[in-house]
Amino acid sequence: MMEGRRVRCRVGLFSIGLAAYWPQFPGLRERLAGYGAFVGEGLRGLGAEVIDVGMVDDQPAAARAAERFAREDVDLIVCYVTTYATSSQVVAAVGRARRPVLVLNLQPTAQLAYAATGTGEWLANCQACCVPEIAAAFARCGIAFQTVTGLLGLPQQTPGAVADEVTADHPAARRAWVEIGEWLAAAGVERALARGRIGFLGHTYPGMLDLYSDFTQHTGQFGLHVEVLEMDDLDARVAAATAREARAKEEETLALFALSGDDPRDPLVKGPDAEALDWAYRVAAGLDRLAADFALDGLAYYHRGLDDSRYERLGAGLILGCSLLTARGIPCSGEGDLKNCVAMKVLDLLGAGGSFTELYALDYSEGFVLMGHDGPFHPAIAAGRPTLRGLGLYHGKRGAGIAVEARVREGPVTILGLTQTRDGRFKWLAAEGWSLPGETLRIGNTNSRLRFTGGPDDAFDVAAWMTRWAEEAPTHHVALGVGHRLGTLAKIGRLGGIEIVAVGAAGGA
Numbered sequence: 001m002m003e004g005r006r007v008r009c010r011v012g013l014f015s016i017g018l019a020a021y022w023p024q025f026p027g028l029r030e031r032l033a034g035y036g037a038f039v040g041e042g043l044r045g046l047g048a049e050v051i052d053v054g055m056v057d058d059q060p061a062a063a064r065a066a067e068r069f070a071r072e073d074v075d076l077i078v079c080y081v082t083t084y085a086t087s088s089q090v091v092a093a094v095g096r097a098r099r100p101v102l103v104l105n106l107q108p109t110a111q112l113a114y115a116a117t118g119t120g121e122w123l124a125n126c127q128a129c130c131v132p133e134i135a136a137a138f139a140r141c142g143i144a145f146q147t148v149t150g151l152l153g154l155p156q157q158t159p160g161a162v163a164d165e166v167t168a169d170h171p172a173a174r175r176a177w178v179e180i181g182e183w184l185a186a187a188g189v190e191r192a193l194a195r196g197r198i199g200f201l202g203h204t205y206p207g208m209l210d211l212y213s214d215f216t217q218h219t220g221q222f223g224l225h226v227e228v229l230e231m232d233d234l235d236a237r238v239a240a241a242t243a244r245e246a247r248a249k250e251e252e253t254l255a256l257f258a259l260s261g262d263d264p265r266d267p268l269v270k271g272p273d274a275e276a277l278d279w280a281y282r283v284a285a286g287l288d289r290l291a292a293d294f295a296l297d298g299l300a301y302y303h304r305g306l307d308d309s310r311y312e313r314l315g316a317g318l319i320l321g322c323s324l325l326t327a328r329g330i331p332c333s334g335e336g337d338l339k340n341c342v343a344m345k346v347l348d349l350l351g352a353g354g355s356f357t358e359l360y361a362l363d364y365s366e367g368f369v370l371m372g373h374d375g376p377f378h379p380a381i382a383a384g385r386p387t388l389r390g391l392g393l394y395h396g397k398r399g400a401g402i403a404v405e406a407r408v409r410e411g412p413v414t415i416l417g418l419t420q421t422r423d424g425r426f427k428w429l430a431a432e433g434w435s436l437p438g439e440t441l442r443i444g445n446t447n448s449r450l451r452f453t454g455g456p457d458d459a460f461d462v463a464a465w466m467t468r469w470a471e472e473a474p475t476h477h478v479a480l481g482v483g484h485r486l487g488t489l490a491k492i493g494r495l496g497g498i499e500i501v502a503v504g505a506a507g508g509a
Contacts, residue, residue, distance in 0.1 A: 007188035007349045011048045012074035013040050014065050014093055016085035016130075019057040025120035029055065031160065032082035032124065035108060035152060039080045042153070046181045047188075057085065062092035069097040076187040076495075079134070080104045081127045087137035094143060100495050101138065101145040102183050105131045106152040109163040110170055121162050146183065146494065150176025179487070186491035189349045192297070193496075194223030196345065199296045201229040202303035202315070204336035210475040213338040214424065221426050221498065222342065227294050231303055231311045237293070238286030238314065245285035246278070252324060253281065253388070256379045260389045260405070272390040272402050280402040283314060284321030291330055298345045299325065302336035316401040320388065322376035323404050326355070333477070334375030339418040339426070343479040347416055350488060352481030353381035355408065357415070359466075359476065360447055367460040368436055371415070371480065372447030374403060381482045383409040383435075386446075407448040408435045414485040415450070417478040428493055428500035429474050431465075432484045448480070452504070469503050 015036030022029045033055050040052045051072045053065045069077055077094050079101055094101050105127050112125060131147065138145045153173030158165045167173045198218070204211050215226040260271050272280075291299070299322065305312020322332030331344035331354055340356065347354030355378040360370040379386050386406035417429040433452035440447045451460045486502050493500030 007185050007192065007351075008047050008049060009075040009184055009188035009191050010072065011043055011050050011184065011187070012065075012069035012072065012077045012097065012099070013043060013050050013052045013080065014056045014077075015039070015054065015080045015082045016090055016093075017055055017057045017083050018085050021083065021123060022057075025123065027160065028083075028120055028123060029057075031158065034158070035082055036080055038152065038154065039078075039104060039106070042177065042180070043078065043184065046177075046184050048184050055082075056089060056093050059089050059092055062089040065093040066096040069094070069099070074099055075191045076183070077101045078104060080106070081131060081134075083123045083126055084129045087130065087133045090134050091137050091141055091143065095141065100187070101143060102180070103131060103134060103145055103147045104180070105147060105149040106176060107150075108152045108154060108158065108161070108165045108167070110151060110167055110172065111163060113163040116162050124161070125163070144495075146491075148176050148179050148183070150179075153177055182488040182491050185350060185488050186495050189346055189492050190495050192349050193342070193345070196222075196224040196297040197227055197295055198224055198298040198300065198338065198341055198345070199227045199229050199290070199294055200336070200338055201234060201290075201299060201301035202231060202336060205302050206304070208335065208476075210419070211335060211337045211339070211477070213420075215338075217420070217424055217426070218338065218342070222496070224342070226338065227296065229290070229294065231314060233294075234286055234290055234314055235310065237289035238283055241282050241285035241289065245288070246281040249281040249284040249288075249321070249324070250277070253284075253320060256324075256327070256386065257388045257404070258385045260387045272388050276390055276401050277388075279313070279317050280320040283317035284324055287318070287321035287325055291325060296330055298330055298341045299332045300336050300338040300341040301332065302334060319374075319376055319404055320402050323379060323386075326376050327379045331378075331479075332356070332376045334373070335477070337475065337477050339420070339475055340477040340479060343416045343418045343428075346489070346492065347414070347479045347481035347485070348378070350481070350485055352414060352483050352485055353378040353408075354416075354479040354481045355381060355446065357446065357448075357478055357480040360441070362462045362466060363449070364462060366438070366449075367462055368449045368451045369462060369466070370440065370447055371450050371478075372407075372441070372445050373477075374445045377404045377406045377446045379406070381408050381480075382406045404446060405442065406446045407440055408480055408482065410435050410437055411482065412484045413450060414481050414483060414489070415478040416481065416485075416489060417474045419473055419475050421473075426498050427472075428489065428498060429469070429472050429478075429503060430486055430489050430500060431469070431503045432486050435482075450480075465503065472501050472503065
C-alpha cells in the first residue's frame with residue numbers, strides 16, 4: 001500500500017452466544033467474550049473504526065445492537081460466532097441497519113483434544129454449528145451476507161482451554177485474516193464511493209461511444225455525486241492563481257518529475273520550454289483551487305477548443321496538474337471518461353495507484369501488451385522519476401504543451417475497467433499480471449509492458465487474452481495499479497452488487 005494511504009470503514013461488531021448456556025457452564029461467557037474482544041482488536045489493527053456492542057445472547061440484546069448499528073451508520077456489520085446461537089437473535093441484530101453482514105466462523109483451536117473435551121469445552125469451539133442456520137435465515141430474510149471460515153489466530157493460550165489455541169501462525173488463521181482485511185477494504189471503498197464527489201469538466205471526447213455515461217446511474221449504482229463543471233470554473237481559478245501558488249507547483253513538479261531534452265527520433269517530442277512549463281504550473285494551481293472549491297474526490301475532463309482560444313490552451317495545459325492531483329488521491333481521467341475515473345479512484349483507495357491507460361499494441365514476439373496514454377500518470381507507481389516532455393501536438397486533440405512520459409514499476413499489477421451493459425448496469429473488468437522490463441516508446445506518453453499471467457516469466461498468448469478481454473465489451477480505458485488486487489476487487493463487486501469479470505491469461509474468468 002502506498003505511503004499514508006489506507007481506506008477506512010466503520011464496522012459494527014457483535015459476538016453471538018446463547019444465554020441458556022451461561023448458568024450451565026460457569027466461565028464460558030467470559031471466555032467467549034474474550035474471543036470477541038480479540039476480534040475487535042484485529043479489526044482495528046486492519047484500520048477499521050469498530051463499534052463493538054459485545055455479546056448478543058438473546059433477542060432484547062439483539063434489538064439494542066440493531067438500534068446502535070443504525071444510529072452509528074456503520075458500513076459493514078461483523079457477526080463473530082463464538083458458539084451456537086439461534087438465528088432469530090442474529091437476524092434481529094442486523095435487520096434494521098440494512099448493511100451487508102460478514103459472518104466470522106473462526107475457531108480458536110485447529111483440533112479438539114477429543115479425549116479430554118467435555119461439553120463446555122466443545123461449546124467454546126462449536127462456531128461452525130450455527131453458521132448454516134444463520135445463512136439460511138439471512139437468505140430467506142433478504143439480508144446480504146458473506147462468510148469467512150478459518151482460525152481465530154490467538155497469539156497465546158487461553159487460560160483453562162484444553163486444546164492448543166495458539167494459532168497465530170497457522171495458515172488457516174493467516175488466510176482468514178487476509179480475507180477479513182479484503183472485506184474491510186471493500187467496505188471502505190464502498191463507503192468512499194457512496195460519499196464521493198467526481199467532477200466532470202467539459203465533455204466526453206466526441207464519438208467515443210463506449211465512454212458516454214449516465215450520471216444518474218453513477219449516483220444510483222455507486223451513490224457518488226457528479227459535479228458538472230464548466231471551463232469557466234477552471235478559467236476563473238487559473239486567472240486567480242497567484243505567482244506564489246504557481247511557484248509552489250513548480251517546486252512540487254521538480255521534486256517528482258525529471259525534465260527531458262529533445263528526442264531526435266520524433267520531431268514532435270521536445271524538451272519542455274519555459275513558457276509551456278509556466279503555463280502548466282499556473283493551470284495546476286488553478287486545478288488545486290477547483291478541487292478545493294468543489295471538494296472533489298476525482299475529475300473526468302476534456303475540452304477540444306478551437307483556434308488557440310484560451311479554453312483550448314486550458315485543455316492542453318491540464319496533464320501536469322492532473323498528474324499532481326492524481327498523486328494526491330484525486331484521480332483525473334482524460335477524454336471525459338467518468339467510468340474510468342471511478343475505476344482509478346477504486347485502485348487509489350486500495351493503495352494501488354490507479355493510472356489512466358489504454359491498449360497501445362500487442363507484442364507477439366516477446367508476449368506482452370503495451371499499455372499507456374497521453375494523459376495524466378500516477379507518479380507514486382512509476383519506475384523511477386516520470387519525465388516531462390514538450391509535445392508539438394497531442395495526437396487526435398488540439399493544442400500543444402507538457403506531457404508525462406513514464407512506465408509503471410516492475411512487478412505485480414492489476415488493471416481495472418468499468419463498462420456498462422445494454423440494460424445500463426455497470427460491470428467491472430479486471431486482470432492481474434506483471435509489469436516487465438524492456439524498451440518502451442519515447443513519445444511523451446506513458447507506456448508499460450504488461451503480461452497477464454500467473455508469473456512474469458510464464459508464456460502469454462496475447463491474442464487469446466485480447467480476444468477474451470474484447471468479448472466482455474470493455475471501455476477502451478482502464479485504471480492501471482500496482483499489486484494483485486483481484487481478491488479485494490471481487491469483494492467490492494459483491495458488496496456493491498455489481499458484476500466483476502476477471503480475464504485471465506488462458507481466456508478464462
